[in-house]
Amino acid sequence: MGQGRRRDRVRDAAAAFTSNWRNPNLRRAQLSFLGAWTAEWAFTVALGIVAYRDGGAVALGLVGLLRMVPSAILAPLLSPIADRGRRERVLVLVSIVRGLATAGAAVVAAVAGPPAVIYALAVLSTIAATLYRPAHSALLPSLCRTGHELASANVVRGLLDSAATLVGPLLAAVLLQFTGVDIVFAVAAAASFWAAALLARLKYDAPPRPPAPSRPNLAREAAEGIRAVTANRDLMLILGLAAAQALTRGALTVLSVVVAIELLGTGEPGVGALMTAVGVGAVLGSLAASLLVGTGRLGVWFAVGVGLWGLPFTLVGLAPAEAPTLVLLAFVGVGNALVDVAGFTLIARMAPDEVLARVFGVLESLVAISIGIGAVVASFLVEWFGVPAALIAIGLVCPVLAILSLRRLRGMDRTVDVLDDDIELLQRVPMFRTLPLPSIEQLARGLEPVGVAAGAAVFTQGDVGERYYVIESGEADVVGDGRVVATLGPGEGFGEIALLRRTRRTASVVARSALGLRALGSDRFLPVVLGYTASAQAAAVVVDEQLDRYSPGERTDDDPAS
Numbered sequence: 001m002g003q004g005r006r007r008d009r010v011r012d013a014a015a016a017f018t019s020n021w022r023n024p025n026l027r028r029a030q031l032s033f034l035g036a037w038t039a040e041w042a043f044t045v046a047l048g049i050v051a052y053r054d055g056g057a058v059a060l061g062l063v064g065l066l067r068m069v070p071s072a073i074l075a076p077l078l079s080p081i082a083d084r085g086r087r088e089r090v091l092v093l094v095s096i097v098r099g100l101a102t103a104g105a106a107v108v109a110a111v112a113g114p115p116a117v118i119y120a121l122a123v124l125s126t127i128a129a130t131l132y133r134p135a136h137s138a139l140l141p142s143l144c145r146t147g148h149e150l151a152s153a154n155v156v157r158g159l160l161d162s163a164a165t166l167v168g169p170l171l172a173a174v175l176l177q178f179t180g181v182d183i184v185f186a187v188a189a190a191a192s193f194w195a196a197a198l199l200a201r202l203k204y205d206a207p208p209r210p211p212a213p214s215r216p217n218l219a220r221e222a223a224e225g226i227r228a229v230t231a232n233r234d235l236m237l238i239l240g241l242a243a244a245q246a247l248t249r250g251a252l253t254v255l256s257v258v259v260a261i262e263l264l265g266t267g268e269p270g271v272g273a274l275m276t277a278v279g280v281g282a283v284l285g286s287l288a289a290s291l292l293v294g295t296g297r298l299g300v301w302f303a304v305g306v307g308l309w310g311l312p313f314t315l316v317g318l319a320p321a322e323a324p325t326l327v328l329l330a331f332v333g334v335g336n337a338l339v340d341v342a343g344f345t346l347i348a349r350m351a352p353d354e355v356l357a358r359v360f361g362v363l364e365s366l367v368a369i370s371i372g373i374g375a376v377v378a379s380f381l382v383e384w385f386g387v388p389a390a391l392i393a394i395g396l397v398c399p400v401l402a403i404l405s406l407r408r409l410r411g412m413d414r415t416v417d418v419l420d421d422d423i424e425l426l427q428r429v430p431m432f433r434t435l436p437l438p439s440i441e442q443l444a445r446g447l448e449p450v451g452v453a454a455g456a457a458v459f460t461q462g463d464v465g466e467r468y469y470v471i472e473s474g475e476a477d478v479v480g481d482g483r484v485v486a487t488l489g490p491g492e493g494f495g496e497i498a499l500l501r502r503t504r505r506t507a508s509v510v511a512r513s514a515l516g517l518r519a520l521g522s523d524r525f526l527p528v529v530l531g532y533t534a535s536a537q538a539a540a541v542v543v544d545e546q547l548d549r550y551s552p553g554e555r556t557d558d559d560p561a562s
Contacts, residue, residue, distance in 0.1 A: 020152065020153060020156040023143065025202055025203065026153060026156075028198045028199065028201060028202055029136065029139060029140065029143060029198075030153070030156055030160055031160075032195040032196075032198040032199045033136055033157055033160055033161070033195070035191045035194040035198065036095060036129070036132055036136075036195040037161055037164035037165070038164040038167050038171070039098065039102065039188040040188075041164055041165055041167075041172075041275070041279075042168040042171050042184055042191070043105075043185065044168075045168070045169050045172035045184065045271065045275060046109075046176075046181040046184035046185055046188070047063065048060060048253060048256075048257055049176065049181055050109070050181055051063040051064075051115070051119075057254060057257070057258050057379045057382050057383065058379050058383065060253070060254045060257055060379055061254050061378060061380065062376065063122070064253050064371065064372055064374075064375025065373070066119060066122075066372075067119075067372065068126065068368040068369055068371050069368075069369065069372055070123050070126075071123075071126050071364070071365070072130075072369035073365070074127050074130070076222040076226065076358065076365045077361075078127075078131050079131065079225065079357045079361025079364070080222055080357070080358055081357075087135050087136075087138055087139040088135075088139060088199045090131070090135045091132060091136060091199045092196045092199045092200050094131050094135065095132070095192050095193070095195040095196035095199070096196050097124070097125075097128040098129055098132070098192040099190075099192035101122075101124040101125035101128065102121070102188045102192060103185070103186065103189035105118045105121045105122065105125070106183070106185035106186040106189060109181050109182035109185055110180075126368070130365075130368050133364055134357050134358075134360030134361045135357055135360075137344055138353075138356040138357035138360055141348050141353065141356070141436065141438045142353075142437075142438060143436070144437045145427075145433075145436060145437060145440075149437070150345060150348060150349070151341070154340065154341050154345045154348075157340065158337050158340035159287065161282070161336070161337075162282030162283045162336065162337050162340075163279070163282075163283055164279075165275070165278055165336065166276060166278075166280055166282065166283050166333075167279070168188075168275075169275030169278075169279055170276045171184075173271075173273060173276060221358065222358060224355055224358060225355050225357075225358025225362050226358075228351060228352060228355045228359055229351075229359055229362050232350060233408075234350055234411075234412050234415070235351060235359065237405055237408055237409070238302070238343055238350075239347075239363050239366055241302070241303075241306050241343075241398075241402065242343055242366065242367060243366040243370040244306065244370070244398050245335075245339055245398055246366065246367040246368075246370035247370040247371070247373055247374035247394075247397065248310050248313065248394060248395075248397060249367075249371055249374065250370060250371035250372060250373065250376075250377075251313075251374040251375065251377065251378035251390075251394045252278070252332070252374075253371070253374075254375050255313070255387070255391060255394070256271055256275055257271050258382055259316070259320070259391075260273070260274050262387060263320050263387045263388075273326070274325070274326070277326040277330050278329050278330065278332050278333040278336070279333060280330050281329065281331055281332060281333025281334045281336075282336045282337050283337075284333070284334060285333055285334030285335070285336065285337030285338060288334070297410075297413050298341070298342040298345055298346055298412075298413060299409030299412040299416075300406070301342045302339060302342035302343050302409060303403075303405060303406050303409050304335070304402070305334075305335045305337070305338025305343075306398050306401065306402040308331050308332065308335025308338065308398075309335040309339070310394070310396060310397055311395060311398075311399050312328035312329060312331045312395065313332075313392070313394055313395030314391065314392045314395030314396055314399075315328050316328050316391050317388040317389065317390070317391030317392035320387075320391075346412060347359060347360065347363065349419065349441070350412075353438030353441075356438070374394070377394070381393060381394070419444055419445070422447050423437075423440055423441065423444045425470055425472060426440055426443055426444060426447075427440065428470075428492075429491070429492070429493040431493075431496070439528045442528055443520060443525070446520055446521065447470075447518040447519065449472075449516070449519075450469070450519045451517070452511040452515040452517060453511060454513050454515075456510070457508055457509065457510050458476065458494075458509040458510070458515070458517065459495070459505050459508065461480065461481075461504075461505050461506065461507050462505060463498075464504060465497075465498025465503070465505050466499075467499075467519045467521055467525075468494075468495045468496055468499055469493060469495050469517045469520075470491070470492070470517065470519075470520075471488055471491065471494075471516070471517060472518055473490055473514075473516035474490070474512070474515040475487055475488065475511075475512040475515075476494070476510060476515055477509070477510050477512050478494065479508040480508075485507065487512065488509075494509055495509075496529075499525055500526070500529075
């Protein structure tokens with residue numbers, strides 16, 4: 001039994017990667033993410049070297065904070081743009097801006113220009129980078145059909161993020177060995193431009209979203225994202241733990257430099273080596289995380305990932321040595337992979353699609369400011385108490401918070417399991433099968449349980465239609481003009497004709513046995529089903545077929561649903 005379960009997990013993991021590769025839109029979106037984050041990590045290493053040369057550990061921390069504060073302020077204000085129209089267009093613009101800013105830093109470094117100019121360009125690049133992940137995270141659900149497919153997409157993105165965590169610093173380390181920071185900046189710029197080119201070719205059926213208002217108020221729209229977070233205790237917990245992880249990540253930008261140069265004595269190339277170790281662990285962790293797809297315990301694994309972001313720091317502080325440090329920092333990478341897969345999937349499942357980019361914008365704002373605070377706190381802890389004490393103190397934050405949050409995270413897993421069951425029920429109905437995940441989740445969240453005793457009518461021919469029904473258990477007879485025209489069972493739906501045609505009920509539905517139904521009000525049913533060309537066409541076909549079955553003589557060729 002255990003061996004068969006392991007084989008199933010491996011098959012699920014393989015399917016996660018192959019499904020992303022076969023889907024051209026997912027493939028382009030994922031490769032764009034790889035380019036964007038390879039650029040980010042290589043840029044971070046090079047910028048750290050510039051800052052350390054300029055002013056030591058304190059300069060490192062202050063530059064980290066300088067990069068993140070504007071991003072923290074602007075991320076939620078700019079993210080509403082990605083909730084209008086097509087999100088990939090925002091990603092293309094963001095990638096171009098990042099590429100131009102990074103290319104400018106390369107020119108300044110090449111001519112030995114003032115570091116302050118590089119810092120200013122770093123701020124611009126980081127602001128753009130902060131908007132990239134919310135827009136990309138909000139785009140992925142629209143390219144998926146099920147929660148399993150979204151989890152698979154986040155697994156693949158987590159692996160690519162991990163690969164970027166490995167490739168970016170490794171590339172920087174190699175280039176620093178033979179060239180200089182200017183070349184590292186130039187390569188990072190090229191990766192950003194590549195990311196933009198990939199997204200320019202994306203083609204998919206975007207969910208209907210409101211157009212940009214004639215007088216946009218980004219502050220008010222951003223506040224809607226904040227309200228969506230504060231109204232949901234589970235979202236607040238996920239974002240709070242992500243902020244703690246980001247604080248540790250900010251500390252890593254300082255500690256990786258001072259540990260390599262001051263504690264281990266491996267010099268500037270050693271900075272890249274330490275970050276490469278994180279990347280190696282992230283790649284291995286992503287491969288392991290691919291086995292978690294469909295386990296239904298993403299909340300628990302999120303807690304494990306958050307804990308792994310801190311514990312290795314404490315252990316390095318207790319026993320600093322080059323080889324063990326590389327191994328322990330690899331576990332930070334494993335934690336990063338788990339946080340990416342579990343955290344982003346949970347947020348996408350819990351937040352409404354219409355404000356999803358804004359919710360991710362709030363996340364990026366918290367992450368940005370936490371990274372900046374982490375960098376400053378780490379630099380001052382190093383100055384005041386030394387490197388080992390700083391490692392121990394910072395390393396304890398995430399494990400303690402993860403343990404305290406474990407019970408609530410388990411509750412989230414149970415909530416997502418129930419939602420997946422409702423989605424699976426809806427996807428047995430043909431008109432819902434073409435819907436992307438955000439839309440079918442919107443339907444699933446609106447389902448209401450209805451029980452009908454055997455022999456009782458769900459509704460009667462001629463009634464006003466206000467709800468659509470899906471049978472969860474039992475059987476029902478469809479009765480038209482006094483005769484049974486069809487018998488429906490679990491996974492079949494009824495009631496769409498009156499809603500779509502805005503007419504009275506064309507037939508009665510009577511419970512043949514005790515019925516367990518799930519009902520959708522017209523206010524939820526109509527906007528979703530009619531909002532997509534494919535689902536609207538499927539619904540029209542269903543209506544025509546049902547009308548032919550119930551009253552074939554009443555339909556004409558000029559019927560608007562034909």
